[in-house]
Amino acid sequence: MSETDVPTPYVPAAVEPKWQSRWAERGTNAAKLDAPTRPFYALMMFPYPSAEGLHVGNLFAFTGSDISARFHRLLGHDVFQPLGFDAFGIHSENYALKVGAHPMELTPKNVANFTRQLGRAGFMVDWNQKVDTSRADYYKWTQWVFLQLHKQGLAYKKAAAVNWCPTDKTVLANEQVENGLCERCGTAVEQRFLEQWFFRISEYAPRLLANLDWLDWSPVTRQAQRNWIGKSEGAELTFDIAAHDASVTVFTTRADTIYGATYLVLAPEHPLVGALTTDAQRDAVTQYVDATKKQDLISRKSSKEKTGVFTGSYAVNPATGAQIPVWIADYVLMEYGTGAIMAVPGHDERDFEFAQVFNLPIVRVVAGPDDHADTPLGDAAFTDDDHGRLVNSGQFDGLAVQEAKRTVTTWLEGKQHAKAVTNYRLHDWCISRQRYWGPPIPIIYCDDCGAVPVPESQLPVELPFISDFKPDDSGISPLARHEEWYRVPCPTCSKPARRETDVSDTFLDSAWYFLRYPSANHSDVPFDAARTKTWLPVNSYIGGNEHAVLHLLYSRFITMVLKDGGFIDFEEPFTRFRAHGMIIREGAKMSKSKGNVINPDVYMEEWGADAFRMYLMFLGPYEEGGDFRDQGISGVRRFLDRLWSSVRDASTEGAPDADVLRKMHRTIKKVGEDTANLAYNTAIAAMMEYMNAVRRGERAPHRDELLPLVQLVAPFAPHLAEECWEQLGHSGSVFDAGWPVFDAAMLVDNTVDLVVQVNGKVRSKLHVPVDITQDAALALAMQEEGVAKFVTGEPKKVIFVPKRLLNIVV
RNA sequence: ACCCGGAUGGCGAAAUCGGUAGACGCGAGGGACUUAAAAUCCCUUAUCCGCGAGGGUGUGCGGGUUCGAGUCCCGCUCCGGGUACCA
Numbered sequence: 001m002s003e004t005d006v007p008t009p010y011v012p013a014a015v016e017p018k019w020q021s022r023w024a025e026r027g028t029n030a031a032k033l034d035a036p037t038r039p040f041y042a043l044m045m046f047p048y049p050s051a052e053g054l055h056v057g058n059l060f061a062f063t064g065s066d067i068s069a070r071f072h073r074l075l076g077h078d079v080f081q082p083l084g085f086d087a088f089g090i091h092s093e094n095y096a097l098k099v100g101a102h103p104m105e106l107t108p109k110n111v112a113n114f115t116r117q118l119g120r121a122g123f124m125v126d127w128n129q130k131v132d133t134s135r136a137d138y139y140k141w142t143q144w145v146f147l148q149l150h151k152q153g154l155a156y157k158k159a160a161a162v163n164w165c166p167t168d169k170t171v172l173a174n175e176q177v178e179n180g181l182c183e184r185c186g187t188a189v190e191q192r193f194l195e196q197w198f199f200r201i202s203e204y205a206p207r208l209l210a211n212l213d214w215l216d217w218s219p220v221t222r223q224a225q226r227n228w229i230g231k232s233e234g235a236e237l238t239f240d241i242a243a244h245d246a247s248v249t250v251f252t253t254r255a256d257t258i259y260g261a262t263y264l265v266l267a268p269e270h271p272l273v274g275a276l277t278t279d280a281q282r283d284a285v286t287q288y289v290d291a292t293k294k295q296d297l298i299s300r301k302s303s304k305e306k307t308g309v310f311t312g313s314y315a316v317n318p319a320t321g322a323q324i325p326v327w328i329a330d331y332v333l334m335e336y337g338t339g340a341i342m343a344v345p346g347h348d349e350r351d352f353e354f355a356q357v358f359n360l361p362i363v364r365v366v367a368g369p370d371d372h373a374d375t376p377l378g379d380a381a382f383t384d385d386d387h388g389r390l391v392n393s394g395q396f397d398g399l400a401v402q403e404a405k406r407t408v409t410t411w412l413e414g415k416q417h418a419k420a421v422t423n424y425r426l427h428d429w430c431i432s433r434q435r436y437w438g439p440p441i442p443i444i445y446c447d448d449c450g451a452v453p454v455p456e457s458q459l460p461v462e463l464p465f466i467s468d469f470k471p472d473d474s475g476i477s478p479l480a481r482h483e484e485w486y487r488v489p490c491p492t493c494s495k496p497a498r499r500e501t502d503v504s505d506t507f508l509d510s511a512w513y514f515l516r517y518p519s520a521n522h523s524d525v526p527f528d529a530a531r532t533k534t535w536l537p538v539n540s541y542i543g544g545n546e547h548a549v550l551h552l553l554y555s556r557f558i559t560m561v562l563k564d565g566g567f568i569d570f571e572e573p574f575t576r577f578r579a580h581g582m583i584i585r586e587g588a589k590m591s592k593s594k595g596n597v598i599n600p601d602v603y604m605e606e607w608g609a610d611a612f613r614m615y616l617m618f619l620g621p622y623e624e625g626g627d628f629r630d631q632g633i634s635g636v637r638r639f640l641d642r643l644w645s646s647v648r649d650a651s652t653e654g655a656p657d658a659d660v661l662r663k664m665h666r667t668i669k670k671v672g673e674d675t676a677n678l679a680y681n682t683a684i685a686a687m688m689e690y691m692n693a694v695r696r697g698e699r700a701p702h703r704d705e706l707l708p709l710v711q712l713v714a715p716f717a718p719h720l721a722e723e724c725w726e727q728l729g730h731s732g733s734v735f736d737a738g739w740p741v742f743d744a745a746m747l748v749d750n751t752v753d754l755v756v757q758v759n760g761k762v763r764s765k766l767h768v769p770v771d772i773t774q775d776a777a778l779a780l781a782m783q784e785e786g787v788a789k790f791v792t793g794e795p796k797k798v799i800f801v802p803k804r805l806l807n808i809v810v
Numbered sequence: 811a812c813c814c815g816g817a818u819g820g821c822g823a824a825a826u827c828g829g830u831a832g833a834c835g836c837g838a839g840g841g842a843c844u845u846a847a848a849a850u851c852c853c854u855u856a857u858c859c860g861c862g863a864g865g866g867u868g869u870g871c872g873g874g875u876u877c878g879a880g881u882c883c884c885g886c887u888c889c890g891g892g893u894a895c896c897a
Contacts, residue, residue, distance in 0.1 A: 220892090223814060227893060234897080252897060265897095304895060331895045341897045349811085350895055425896055548892085582891085587821095618835070619822060624815080627822055635835040641850095673826095682824070685834035692834090698851060755830045760878040762830055786864090799877055805829055809877045 010644035012608025016719040020119060028733050029081075029124045033518060033531065036078035041535045042069035043514055043574070045543035045551070046084045046131070049110040051095055054117040056590070056598040056616075056628070057544075060583045063613045064622045064680065065542040066123045070715035071675045072540070073124070074739040080535060081124055082517040084131030085111050088139070089506035090168055093437035094185075097470055103437045104465055107134055117600065121609050122718050124735070129520040133509035138516065139439035140460030141526035145512055145558065146431075146442060146504060148565050150453050154200045155431075157451065161269075161335075162430060164192040169471035170435050171196060191293075194475055196432040197441060197502065201557045205229050205424040207571075208556055217577040218623070224548035230425025235409040236338060238417045239264060239315040241276060242323050248272060248315060251337030251423055254344060254385070255412065256404035258319040259393040260365035261342035262355070264326045265308065267334040268292040276326055278312025285309050285328065292330045306331060306354040318417040319394070319408075329354060337423055345381065352381035366401060367391045429554065431505040434477045436469035438503030446490035446497040455491050461499070477501035511554040512562075514538055514573055527568075538574045542678075545579035552577070578678055581625025583616070598628060610717035611637040617680040617716060626681075639688050640720055643713065646694060646701045647724040656702040663693045664708060665746035671712045672739065680716070687712055703728060708740035755805040756781045758790040766806075774800035781806055 023029050044065035047058050062083075069081040087107045096103040111132060118125065131138055149155040162171045167187040171194060182189055201208075209229045212222045234253035241247060248264060266273055268289045277285045288309040308329030315326050331350055332341050345355035345362040355362050364377055366388035373391035382388065385401040396404055396411075412418030432441070440461045442454035454461055464485045469478045480486055480501040490497035518531040537559075552574075559573040584590065590597050603612045615633040620626020656664075667690040674683035690709060694701045707728060714721035714734045725734035749770060754777060756764040764784045768777060778798060781787050787808070797809040 220814060224892065227813060230893095230896065232896070250897080254897080306895090329895095331897095333896070336896045343897090348897070350897075353895095423896080545891085584890095621823085629822060629836075632822065632836055639835090645850095681822095682834080685824075688834055695851095753830080757829085757878075760829095760876095765830075797877060799829090801829060805878090807829080807877055 008648065010641050010720070012610060012719070013605075015723045016120070016122065016609050019719040019722045020122060022722075023733075026733070028735065029126055030128055031080035031126050032078050033080065033129075033535075036080075036534065038077045039534055040069075040072050040077035040079045040540070041514075041518075041538045042072060042079055042081040043517075043538045043541045044081070044083065045541075045547065046086050046510070046513065047114065048086045048089065048091055049107065049114045050091065051099075051106065051110055053113055054121075054600055056600055057583055059121060059600050059612075060616045060625075061542065061544060061580055062118070062121070062123055063616050064580050064678065065540075066125075066613075067617065067675065067680060067715040068540060068542060068678065070124050070718065070735060071739070073735055074711065074714065074737070076738065079124070080126060080129075080518065082129045082131070082520070083118065083123070083125045083127075084513060084517070084520075085114065085133065086506065086510050086513075087111065087132050087134035088438045088509050090170065090433075090435060090437070092134075093435060093469070094168065096437075102465070102467065102469075103134075107132075120604055121600070121613065124718070129517045131513050131516050131520055133506075133513065134437070136460045136462055137523060138513075139463075139509070141516065142439045142504065142509055142512070143442040143454070143459050143461060144456060144526055145508065145562075147453050147456060147459075148567070149199055149561055150443075152561060152565060154203070154561060155197060156200065157195055157197050159193055159195050160198070160430070161191050162194055162196055163189045164194075164475070165189055166473075168435075169473060169475075170433050171430060192475060194432075194434075196430050197443075197500075197504075198428040198430050199557070201429045201554070202424060202426050204557050204560055205231070205426045206422075207560060208426075208553065211556070211572055215572060215577070216575060218545070218579040221545055221548045221552065221577060221579050224545065225553055228426065228549040228553065232423045232425070234405075234421065234423065235412070236419045236421050237318065237342060237412060239318065239324075239342065241326070242314040242316055244276065244313065246272065246275060248276075248326070248340050249338045250340045250342045251421065252342055254347065254405065255409045255418065256390060256393075256396070256399070256401050256407075257344040257347050257365050258317065258342070258408055258412070259390075259396075260344040260346045260363045261317055261319075261324065262345060262361045262363055263324045263343045264315050265332045265341050265343050265351075265354070266311075266326065266328045267332040267339040268328050268330055269334040270328070270332075270339045273311065273328055276311045276313040281310060281312035285311060288328060304331075304353075306350070306357045308354065308358065310358075318412060318415060325360070327358070335427065336425070346377055347381050347383055349381050349383065352377075363392060365390060365392050373397075429505075429557075431508055432502040433505055434475055434501075435471055435503055436463075436466070436478045438506065439463065439509070440479065441500045441502050441504050443500035444488055444491060444497045445500065446493060446495060448495060449490055449492045449497075451500075452490060452492050452497070458491065463503070477503065479503075507550055507554050508558075510551050511558040514541075514555070515562075515568075532568060536568070537570045537572060539576065541574040541577045542580060543577070544582075548579070578623065580622055580678075581620070583619075583625050583628055585628045586630075587627060603633070607633055607637050608640075608719075610720045611640055614640070614684060614716045618684045620681060622678045622680050636684070639684075639691055640717060642691055642695060643706075643709065643724065644720065646691070647706055647710070647727050650701050650703040650706050650728065652703045654702065656704045657699075660693055660702075660705050662746050662749075663690055664705060665742040668708055668712065668740050668742040669747065672742075675715065683712075684716065710734060711737060711740050752803050754803070756784065756787050757805060757807040758787060759809055760807060761790075763787045763790055770803055774798065774806070777806050778808070781808070 044062050069079050073079040092103045096106050164171060165182040165187055167185045209231055212225055232253055234251060235255045236249050236251050239248045308327045311326045313326045314323040317324050343351040345351040346364045347366055366382055369387055388401045390396045390399045390404050409418050409420055440463055442461045444452045446452055466482055471478055486499050488497055488499055515527040518535045519528040522528050555573050560571045562568050563571040585596050615636040618636055619628055667686050670686040671683045694705055710721050710724045721734050751767055752770050754766045754768050755762055756766060764787045766780055791808055791810050793810055795808045795810055799807040
């Protein structure tokens, strides 16, 4: 085959650039966007182009996605796999501030570096359809999306208590606050009142929840969304206030415990607090309300110590007629339910604690199976609502809790004191950001016409290049400091007016980007109708579960809104979603401070992109993640070396070995199934096993034993596969060669190893024909000394599992 | 606290339906080739007793179901992730 005896060694640094440029020349990775036969849209979560470059976590995610895309292509789909950049946002802006540069100049550099790294890793990305959220040709349409929501009445402005990060100097969505700390910088979040734009995602809560039942998504992701949406069925109960012409409505999921409601609690911000406070209590209440207001959200949410103040007023329990005190306390939150609760200390942990601190009455109205009506509650509330029955509850005594919830609600409804309601934890989405690096919200304020949406024909509202983009403490966007941009004529009446100076949340950029890819080069529409019909919804989306409740929920919401607006005919953007796991290093999380971050460039340099890709996939189950150990990569590289030299040594003389061939067909089956299931680690193990069989004892492999292996390995190590494919005499790309087909007849063996057990313990193995009968197997087994000596008497029972085992019970 | 995951050799991990626990890889030990080393190839490698043949034990802990449990059921422990005063 070669003129020298020394085989050319495998040098990734030569093979990989060769194929990367050949793919570019041949357009191998470009999808047939307009006339696909079997369109398959494979999407991976686009990265934020940081200055540090590609993180190994990105590479892990993308490689798994790329393998899936290449696999589908080999199966005969017209695969479209695009990639872009989530370039707007606070990350980029903060980084620019830190290094004293401008994001408009930094971003293209970072994008270029990312593109280089992504290219080096050999992804089958169609770079003709590129998306960069920070370019006007993209955010023009992000603004268009905002206008559609505005048109449908789903965008509104309100002054609201918002999470304010004093370091980043911006508002954060609830989803971006962790433990009262800013998700990004870890600063304690404060409460501020600002005029903000919101999207009415809460209106879509029932639909967002219901569709989860049929979506083909990773169960963990669906569960995370369910929890986040937080459906809660209960009732709103109305309590009249004694000596006032007023009433307080509370939300409860435990209407059955109404007889145990011994006091009410309002949130300190509740609108009725002023009216219900008596003169005697006025000072104490005012002081408490002020203290709460000043408190930042961190201490309010982290301290579980119960504090509160009596208002001086009493409410009437609609069931008992008793007068019960009305308190205010910060453990009741204004933003959930009605901002008021009925406190049932006997059966709610928080109420119990509060009642103990302030010496309020605690009454048992639910008894467990071992309790009677007057069993003392001890030192904790009784909260088991599956095994409880009502006591001390008048006509309802004896009812099971679940039944009583309905019965009591119905009874109170009859008295005009109740209404069954469903509450959701999901809040409206605050999309305003008082920052610079984002799409300006397309609204103009006019003294006469109010908040006027920018006409679609005037989009984009371009983000001006300004040098003083640093946010200040005022809570007003830096754009407001630029009069020439800020002052505009009203689109309706042409009088002097002002632009909205907030930009929108980065999550709005990424909530619709999948719609843009197929139409990325269309400048007249956000997404072309025909292209969209052909390619969407996305067939396969793979990404990290850290986006389970942010990006994925927002994308679903925006898709529903666009469907309702008549722009698309589907309401779920991602037919199938799979969450990949997290990758750690030597048992520890990777972080800059620990200095154990993996630089992909270094590994690709030393081992080659193919080996690096394959090792990332080999170190653990893709959907669970794995532990990156530096030593491990050599095993994968050895495998690729062996494949390389096998192809060089392959002979075309004679015939392939029968045993190797059988193994080959089994391997084709296994690798196909595992790859489809994202079980990449075991797919690779199966290929290694086959490699071992092919080269056992340095035997010379036959060409036909290797051809299918090259196809199987192609999604994992695409460069090497192409080179081997060419080496084996092909001129086209291996990715147009199809996926090998296994011969089912080659999978069945004539003989098997039958395990012989006595009382469940393995005593022997028999090499027997597959179709051996129980009696024949038993007779053979009894001839084995190692078996016979354990079978003392007549067997009590014999269990025979064909092809697997024979168990003799004595 | 609640909701998800998870716990298997020295290490990363395998194990369709309950049916040979530890595939594949790393590391380690031994051998072949070599002046030598690297590379490559072959063998061994859960653990205990035993010279050996062989036998015992073993999938976080305690019970249970079963001819048979890493896998199913009940009760715990620890680790990772998510959510959290959500009424």
